[in-house]
Amino acid sequence: MTRRRLNIGVRTKAEGKNILRAAFARVCQGDFTPQEPGLYFETVEDLRRILTDKRLDLLFTIAQHRPESVRELANLLHRAYKNVSEDITLLRQLNLVALGERAGKGRARAPTVPYDEIHVTIALRPEEEAQAA
Numbered sequence: 001m002t003r004r005r006l007n008i009g010v011r012t013k014a015e016g017k018n019i020l021r022a023a024f025a026r027v028c029q030g031d032f033t034p035q036e037p038g039l040y041f042e043t044v045e046d047l048r049r050i051l052t053d054k055r056l057d058l059l060f061t062i063a064q065h066r067p068e069s070v071r072e073l074a075n076l077l078h079r080a081y082k083n084v085s086e087d088i089t090l091l092r093q094l095n096l097v098a099l100g101e102r103a104g105k106g107r108a109r110a111p112t113v114p115y116d117e118i119h120v121t122i123a124l125r126p127e128e129e130a131q132a133a
Contacts, residue, residue, distance in 0.1 A: 004114060006096070007038040009121040010047060037115075039094055044122060050094070051120075054079070055087050059096065062113050069108030070099075 011019070023035070041047040057077060067073040074084040088111055091097040099109040 003116040005036055006115040006118045007036055007121065008047070008051070008118055009038070009040050010042070010044055010123065011040040012042065037095070039096070047120075047122075050090070055091060058084065058087055058091070059113055059118075062097065062111050066110070066112075068110045070111060071108065073111055 026033075041050070054077075058073070061067070061073060061076050065073075065076055067076060070085055070088055071081055073088075074081040077084060088097055088099070092099065096113065096115075098112050098114050100112060101109070
């Protein structure tokens with residue numbers, strides 16, 4: 001079974017532009033090989049502001065307990081429903097969480113994590129400096 005992986009990291013705007021140019025070049029050469037999904041931030045502070053301890057706990061709890069609703073998830077986390085719902089909304093926008101389809105009128109939607117693992121990378125040196133070292 002192939003593990004679904006998400007790469008998360010910190011990249012400058014310049015690094016992001018270089019990676020985008022490289023992707024366009026690959027496509028222009030006929031290489032349509034799918035790349036692993038990624039979520040990148042410009043600073044470590046941005047990453048930490050989004051991936052708080054509570055949001056990481058939320059992801060682990062969804063993956064391990066597979067709650068059938070956001071309300072059940074809030075109960076598992078011992079957190080207020082409103083706060084968990086807000087976190088789910090943000091994490092859905094970042095594609096870190098998905099909500100299942102409603103099975104009927106008024107039915108809850110089960111939150112899921114579409115990845116088996118998340119790899120976080122924080123480069124200590126700019127990419128071009130690391131390649132020269």
